[in-house]
Amino acid sequence: MAGLCIVFFTEGGADTFLEGEGRVTLTRVFITVGFSAYFLLLILTKRRSGTNAPIKDERDEMIQKQALTAGFYVVIAYVFLFSVAMYAFYKVYSETVLMPVGWVWFLGLSSLILGHITIAASTLILNGRMSGNVKR
Amino acid sequence: MSKDEIISHVRRLRFEHGEMTQQELAEGARCTRQTIIALEQGKYVPSLVMAFRIARVFDLQLEEVFEYRESG
Numbered sequence: 001m002a003g004l005c006i007v008f009f010t011e012g013g014a015d016t017f018l019e020g021e022g023r024v025t026l027t028r029v030f031i032t033v034g035f036s037a038y039f040l041l042l043i044l045t046k047r048r049s050g051t052n053a054p055i056k057d058e059r060d061e062m063i064q065k066q067a068l069t070a071g072f073y074v075v076i077a078y079v080f081l082f083s084v085a086m087y088a089f090y091k092v093y094s095e096t097v098l099m100p101v102g103w104v105w106f107l108g109l110s111s112l113i114l115g116h117i118t119i120a121a122s123t124l125i126l127n128g129r130m131s132g133n134v135k136r
Numbered sequence: 137m138s139k140d141e142i143i144s145h146v147r148r149l150r151f152e153h154g155e156m157t158q159q160e161l162a163e164g165a166r167c168t169r170q171t172i173i174a175l176e177q178g179k180y181v182p183s184l185v186m187a188f189r190i191a192r193v194f195d196l197q198l199e200e201v202f203e204y205r206e207s208g
Contacts, residue, residue: 053159053167053169054166054168056168057171057186058183058186059170059180059182129179
């Protein structure tokens with residue numbers, strides 16, 4: 001996410017993002033490296049039972065569901081607020097309300113990354129609390 | 137808003153059943169050891185199915201393993 005922001009906001013921001021191959025290529029590299037590392041970590045940290053106890057049970061599934069829900073709501077809130085902010089900004093500063101297409105790329109990529117970060121963070125927090133279910 | 141509680145006696149029962157380990161209980165109840173830890177710490181309330189499975193491992197009735205306390 002930090003890499004994407006640095007590449008995106010340096011040298012002209014959204015207006016010039018798609019001009020020339022340099023920044024687009026760098027973004028591709030960041031995304032490829034980031035997701036490769038993510039999937040590699042998933043493989044390396046995969047739990048293996050070795051006993052009769054299952055690797056995953058109802059508590060893990062509940063944590064996963066709650067984390068996915070959190071990720072979903074964060075992403076839709078982010079997309080909504082980002083879009084409204086973009087519209088308001090270009091409405092005020094541009095008579096034609098024409099938004100550079102670079103912002104759409106930024107929104108797409110950043111929402112994807114934000115979703116993954118939110119789900120991962122939520123899973124960690126819920127696992128830390130160990131409360132996959134509502135405590136009554 | 138009521139603060140009803142489910143009290144788990146899993147920890148005590150494990151020790152009363154020949155110092156049964158969390159892993160052994162997890163294997164018997166077909167859940168993870170992390171879930172047993174959470175249950176013993178009172179940080180997780182299991183589903184009815186899992187509660188029955190745990191009770192069956194101890195060969196006890198459900199209410200001897202989990203206690204429902206109503207407050208208010």
